[in-house]
Amino acid sequence: MSNQGPLLELDGIVKRFGGVLALDGVSLTLERGTVLGLIGDNGAGKSTLIKVVSGAYQPDGGRIRFDGQQVRIVNPRYAKTIGIETVYQDLALVDTLDAAGNIFLGREIVRYGAGPVKVLNKHAMQRSARELLGRLGLELPSSGTEVGMLSGGQRQSVAISRALYTRPQLVILDEPTSALAVTEARKVLEMPRTLVAQGVAVILISHTLQDVLDVTDRIVVLRKGRKVADLDTGATDLEELVTYIVGSERTRGAGYA
Amino acid sequence: MPESDAPALERRRDWRELALGYGIYLVLALFVLVMALLSPNFLRPGNLLNIAVQASTVAVIAVGATMVILLAEIDLSVGSVAALSGAVTAGVLKFAVGGAAGGVVGLLVAIAAGLAVGTVLGAINGVLTVRGGIPSFIVTLGMLSIARGLTLLYTGGRPIFALGPDFSVLAYGRLATVPVPIVILVTLYVLAALFLHTTQLGRYIYAAGTNRRAVALAGINVDRLKLGVFALAGALAGLGGVLLTSRLDSAQPTAAAGWELDVIAAVVLGGTSLYGGRGSVVKTLVGAIILQLISNGLNLLNVQAYWQQITKGGVILLALLLERSLRRARGGESL
Structure with missing residues (x-):
């Protein structure tokens, strides 16, 4: 593992869906221990881009360097292996499992096994889940409560705990506040800084520009599959971001190709 | 034995909750009571x-269908697959391994052949569903027709009978005083319940x-999981077909016709949601017994x-309507 240079570098990422060019040569750099905001209108390519980074989509062109190595992120499992975790907008939780069941989904602690049949160690998973949430200052919902019965904020906590379990280097938060009440959203927005304090880099996708201005170090604006701005958060403001998102005079003509 | 609706379930326990969780046992008790009152022979x-x-x-068969x-x-x-498996077992037993002269080994070979046929057809269902991207409803509807046609071809449309006393042990033998089919049944349900509620793969199924x-x-390979479950369901349909063949002492080309309805009815009577993710294999057994009680x-x-x-x-439609309205009233079901 190298600890110098940027954590993530995307170079000319292209993704097509049939005839639609969803990503048209997007490049960006994420420094270690920083929060990058990724913004843009609906259909600008934000979700597609993070799915490329999280291994859900394969790019049709371009290169990815992570932690100093050129990588091909062939699937979500591989992304996790190299230290990239994603918290999806819909949280991708299994509503009929409890918090521990979700946190350990795909990496259950097992007692013993014969071939593919492995017996779960439910107690060990409950214990580890409680410790993990405790580290984040969160409380584990009582054992056995289905996450489908939890509040939006609690569900968010479960999803983020799951992402942190493997001690990743990069956590992608996709619209973390879109489904939350205002007070819960505020709590969740403290999360990127908490993560950075633990040495994790964060990519935050959000529609709420003020939130992005509040918690990020840099902001990348996508429009129609292209990067139209790459800004230092301290040196920009709401007005400038809106201009980039909707398209300025300069880019309007070039937008449709 | 684990009896929860899904792994680790805890909700507000109002009466609807109780009805959804334990209503099936009440229905079973009610049926037994009514039958006992109506017929003096019933409780014998x-x-x-x-x-x-x-x-x-x-x-x-309903164990596989539950999964x-x-x-x-x-x-x-499942009905057609059961028929073909039964026919192949009967055919191998009678014509390939020398019938009663083939001994225990011959018997086991014949049964293995039947189960193998079921497993292969189930796996084909699985492959067409997950790789072919065809809804399993259509895939297995096609397989229903194909397996029945194969059964008719294989048997020439005539039953294969006189399979020998050794084979009938499966249906009529007793272990101590317990009939062999009951031993098989209980073993299977205990294993299935343990599998679904205590293992990693069981959890992945839910x-x-x-x-x-x-x-x-x-990072879980859902396609492979589905394929495995379809193959297992095929194997269990095969086992059902072998048991039926043993009970009838013959493989009928039209055996188990229409059983898919009974099997699915047992599963849904047992409260397993057709939308997936919720259900209990133990209650499927109760559902199957209730169905049989109705016939009996x-x-x-x-x-x-x-x-x-x-x-x-x-009865099946009524049970589903009731379950539906209970769930809707309780809320929390996102369909």
Whole structure:
């Protein structure tokens, strides 16, 4: 593992869906221990881009360097292996499992096994889940409560705990506040800084520009599959971001190709 | 034995909750009570054992069907697959391994051949569903037709009978005093319940039926899981077919026709959601027994066979309506 240079570098990422060019040569750099905001209108390519980074989509062109190595992120499992975790907008939780069941989904602690049949160690998973949430200052919902019965904020906590379990280097938060009440959203927005304090880099996708201005170090604006701005958060403001998102005079003509 | 609706379930326990969780046992008790009152013969041990043995073939197949339905898929081909498996076992037993002269080894080879046929057809269902991207409803509807056609071809449309006393042990033998089919049934349900509630794969079956995408994003190969479950369901349909063949001492080309309905009815009567992710295999067994009680009861009451079909269908629809309205009233179901 190298600890110098940027954590993530995307170079000319292209993704097509049939005839639609969803990503048209997007490049960006994420420094270690920083929060990058990724913004843009609906259909600008934000979700597609993070799915490329999280291994859900394969790019049709371009290169990815992570932690100093050129990588091909062939699937979500591989992304996790190299230290990239994603918290999806819909949280991708299994509503009929409890918090521990979700946190350990795909990496259950097992007692013993014969071939593919492995017996779960439910107690060990409950214990580890409680410790993990405790580290984040969160409380584990009582054992056995289905996450489908939890509040939006609690569900968010479960999803983020799951992402942190493997001690990743990069956590992608996709619209973390879109489904939350205002007070819960505020709590969740403290999360990127908490993560950075633990040495994790964060990519935050959000529609709420003020939130992005509040918690990020840099902001990348996508429009129609292209990067139209790459800004230092301290040196920009709401007005400038809106201009980039909707398209300025300069880019309007070039937008449709 | 684990009896929860899904792994680790805890909700507000109002009466609807209780009805959804335990209503099936109440229905079973009610049926037993009514039958006992209506017919003096009903509670005789011979009759009760008979009911259990008769329920066992459908119940064996329903174990696999429960897992398929937990994954939010469906298998309509089980009746035909059972028939083909039974026919192959009978054919191998009679013509390939020398019948009674083949001894225990011959018997085991014949049974293995039947189970293998079921497994292969189940796996084909699985491959066409997950790789072919065809809804399992259609895939298994096609397989229903294909397997029945193969059965007719293989048997030439005539039953294969006189399979020998060794083979009939499966249906009529006793272990101590317990009929062999009951031993098989109980073993199977205990294993299935343990598998679903205590193992990693069991948990994945529930989880993938609830939120397929979340499970796939967690790095679990849902396609392979589904394929395995379809193959297992095929194997269990095969076992059901072998048991039926043993009980009839013959493989009928039209055996188990229409059983897919009974099997699915047992599963949904047991409260397993057709939308996947919720259900219990133990309750499937209760569902299968209730279905058999209905048939048995109507027989004891000398109700015409045509009416039996109507009653059975009606009970299933009623049960589903009731379950649906209870869930809706309780809320928390996102469909």
